[in-house]
Amino acid sequence: MTSFALPYEVHGDGAHKVFAVHGWFADRSAYAAVLPDLDRASFAYALVDLRGYGEARDATGAYTTAEAAVDLVELADRLGWERFSVIGHSMGGAVAQRLLAVAPQRVRRIVGVSPVPASGMPLAGEQEALFTEAAHRAEHQRAIIDVTTGGRRPAAWLDRMVARSLERSDAKAFRAWLDSWAGEDFSADVAGSEVPALAVAGALDPALSPEVMRQTWMSWYPRARLAVLPGAGHYAMDETPLELIRTVEDFLRADGTYGTGAAREADAAGDAVEAREAVEASDAAEEREGEPA
Known part of the structure; x- marks a missing residue:
């Protein structure tokens, strides 16, 4: 792996340092919609462009989640961040989990927003063709975004998401990233990690659904939590x-209360409650979908 300085921008000057990592279809502008309402007094958010995206669009590399995790650790060193939390959307969620293997002692908490599991997402048949050709075919990207948001979003938004993706990513890098996040299974390297880990799933996302999170994320991490957003699909930021902000920041703030035996017990109880509430929220959303309009 070659050393590379990831482009970034920092929002806030709080003591709790947080990386925000984008997904397959966007650069760091993926977080634009949440920026106005972040708690900048409590947190310092560093939004990054992975290799092949945004200001790093022309950067060479392997375009893998493992390489990205190393890049983030190097950026943390440059920023003087000894410990930090990581938020990752979709593909960025796989990057966040890679950090548990690369630098577990430096990670405070991880948050996956519709995160790709550490076991990858094997593709086959028509689905494989849809994804592998998406780097060069706008209609494939549009179809993927439409399906993963439950087919409920306006045409203009879908078109804007595709235009941003094509403008801010390199086609070759985009295609190479797919092989990493979809095809690599590093779950054995992170299963059992004691780092608190929150998965945020959209009830309208059929690909990285709450059930997928229960089978993967919730089964691997002893201190995992699951939050289900009934009104979201794959792109909760938009x-x-x-x-999303309330869910994520409440989870990040809990880091400061953990340590004593009583706090550990309270945290464990909170895990169980959140997991149960997530199941109930998902079930309720599914029932509403079946109701007549």
């Missing part, structure tokens, strides 16, 4: 930004 679909339900305020609900």
Whole structure:
């Protein structure tokens, strides 16, 4: 792996340092909709462009989640961040989990927003063709975004998401990233990690659904939590930004209360409650979908 300085921008000057990592279809502008309402006094958010995206669009590399994790650690060193939390959307969620293997002692908490599991997402048949050709075919990207948001979003938004993706990513890098996040299974390297880990799933996302999170994320991490956003699909930053901010920042703030035996017990109880509430929220959303209009 070659050393590379990831482009970034920092929002806030709080003591709790947080990286925000984008997904397959966007650069760091993926977080634009949540920026106005972040708690900048409590947190310092560093939004990054992975290799092949945004200001790093022309950067060479392997375009893998493992390489990205090393890049983030090097950026943390440059920023003087000894410990930090990581938020990752979709592909960025796989990068966040890679950090548990690369630098577990430096990670405070991880948050996956519709995160790709550490076991990858094997593709086959028509689905494989849809994804592998998406680097060069706008209609494939549009179809993927439409399906993963439940087919409920306006045409203009879908078109804007595709235009941003094509403008801010390199086609070759985009295609190479797919082989890493979809095809690599590093779950054995991270299963059992004691780092608190929150998965945020959109109830309208059929690909990285709450059930997928229960089978993967919730089974691997002893201190895992699952939050389900009933009104969101795969792009909670755009679909339900305020609900996402509240969910994520409440989880990050809990880091300061953990340590004593009593706090550990309270945290464990909270895990169980959140997991149960997530199941109930998902079930309720599914029932509503079956109701007549």
